[in-house]
Amino acid sequence: MVRPAIHLLAADIDGTLLNPQYQISEIDLAAMRRAHREGIEIMLVTGRRHAFALPIARQLGFDLWLISSNGAITRSLSGETFHRDLLPVETCRKLCAAMREFRGNTVLTFDVDGKGALVLEHMRELNNSIRNWLEKNMEYIDFVVPLERSLTSDPVQAMFCGSIAHMHLALKDLAGCGLQSEITVLRTEYPLRDLSIVDVLNKKCSKGHALERWAHYRGLPREQVMAIGDNYNDVEMLAFAGFPFIMGNAAEDLRTRGWTVTRANDQNGVAAAIDQVLGDRS
Numbered sequence: 001m002v003r004p005a006i007h008l009l010a011a012d013i014d015g016t017l018l019n020p021q022y023q024i025s026e027i028d029l030a031a032m033r034r035a036h037r038e039g040i041e042i043m044l045v046t047g048r049r050h051a052f053a054l055p056i057a058r059q060l061g062f063d064l065w066l067i068s069s070n071g072a073i074t075r076s077l078s079g080e081t082f083h084r085d086l087l088p089v090e091t092c093r094k095l096c097a098a099m100r101e102f103r104g105n106t107v108l109t110f111d112v113d114g115k116g117a118l119v120l121e122h123m124r125e126l127n128n129s130i131r132n133w134l135e136k137n138m139e140y141i142d143f144v145v146p147l148e149r150s151l152t153s154d155p156v157q158a159m160f161c162g163s164i165a166h167m168h169l170a171l172k173d174l175a176g177c178g179l180q181s182e183i184t185v186l187r188t189e190y191p192l193r194d195l196s197i198v199d200v201l202n203k204k205c206s207k208g209h210a211l212e213r214w215a216h217y218r219g220l221p222r223e224q225v226m227a228i229g230d231n232y233n234d235v236e237m238l239a240f241a242g243f244p245f246i247m248g249n250a251a252e253d254l255r256t257r258g259w260t261v262t263r264a265n266d267q268n269g270v271a272a273a274i275d276q277v278l279g280d281r282s
Contacts, residue, residue, distance in 0.1 A: 002213035006277055008223040009035055010067070010237060011270060013046040013056055015190070015230035016191040017249055019265050024059055030270035036062050038278065040226075043067060043214065045207045047188055047199060047233055049117065050075050052137065056232050069109060070186050070199050070233050071158045080142060083213060084111065091260045095158055095200060096147050098177035102160050102170050108147060109156040129195050130161050135244040136229045160198040161163075164189055167196035174200065184262035186233040189251070199233065208236025215240075228273050230254075230265065245273040 011017050011032070019025050024032075036042050042064050050068040057077060059068055065082065067074050074082040087095075092108070103124035110117055117140040120126065126134060134141070136261065144150040159169045167187070174185050184205050188197045203253050207229075215225050226239035227234075230250040237261055238244035246254055248264035255261050262276070263269035 004070045005224055006040055006226045006243060007220050008041045008043065008215060008218065008226070009274070010043045010045045010207075010225065010227040010241065012186075012207075012229040012231070012234050012237075013044055013048060013053060014171075015249060015265055015268055016234075017265075018226055024056070024166065025268050025271075028270040029059070029270040030169070031268075031274040032060055035274050035278065037262055040138065041218070043211070045071075045211060045229075045234075045237055047197070047228070049073075050111075051113070051117065051140070052100060052209060053107070065214070067210045067214070069156045070201060071122075071207045071236075071238050073111060073206050074210055074214060082217070084156075084211070085202050085210070086111070087157055087183070087200070087202045089151045089154050091179065091202075092151055093148055093157055094179060095177070095183065096151075099158075099160070099173060101173065102162075103167070105160045105170070107159045107161065108146060108150060110150075110153065111156050111157060114139045114142060116150075118142070119144050119147060121145050126161055129163065129193075132235070144156070156201075158200040160200075162273060163194050164196040167198050171193055172200050174198070188231045188233045191251075206236040207234060208238075209239050222228065226277060228262065228270055228272075243277060245269075245276075 044057050045067040047070045050073050053066055053068050056159035065076050072085045104269040108119040119142050184201045186199045225241045226243040228235050228245045230237055230247035245262045246259040247269045262273040
């Protein structure tokens with residue numbers, strides 16, 4: 001069997017590279033380092049903000065670029081920016097008006113350091129679903145009432161968080177808000193936590209678009225790109241990659257789309273996918 005010539009590996013973080021204890025297993029870490037040693041460029045492609053993804057990226061122990069905020073920002077570990085795809089202020093104003101019923105579930109993200117990177121009106125609804133995330137990000141949060149007062153520059157995205165059932169209602173409202181030609185709507189679901197995150201970004205902004213842009217910049221055809229993901233916000237990335245792997249812990253409807261299914265994130269699924277492509281050394 002001829003091994004494929006993979007030159008770029010794009011890996012999601014939460015639910016993929018991180019196990020259920022929110023750690024990178026030693027086996028997955030070794031596999032990522034092996035791929036790097038063999039000349040494969042590694043990218044982390046995540047829904048997290050760049051700053052929130054940095055501690056995970058630094059654990060890998062080598063230099064790399066990150067695609068963060070579901071494709072909106074492509075930036076190096078050292079802070080060099082390759083591309084930003086921000087949500088226009090006026091679009092965000094219309095979005096806030098249309099989604100007023102979900103104001104308590106809304107977080108706006110801005111590409112700034114420190115306080116004001118995250119803006120919300122209050123934490124009452126959010127505390128029920130993402131309390132740990134709020135606690136870890138408290139130094140970055142600014143409270144602004146109403147949210148529109150914070151829109152003095154283009155945000156990275158708007159994010160709605162809540163129970164899966166409540167966010168399905170938000171998705172329904174987003175589908176009927178009349179902004180379909182101006183925005184991209186991506187969702188991430190964690191059934192065991194009854195948590196859904198709905199991200200609203202600029203039109204045609206996604207992990208897949210950002211990965212395709214980077215591959216083009218590197219001069220790589222999609223046939224030389226491998227991607228590993230586990231959730232709905234990974235769909236465009238997996239669809240672009242010539243070698244897509246879906247985690248074993250992904251939702252069933254994602255595992256039946258024809259992508260190669262690797263092990264779950266509590267069974268070193270990232271390492272299993274890399275071994276399948278590079279050859280198992282065990």
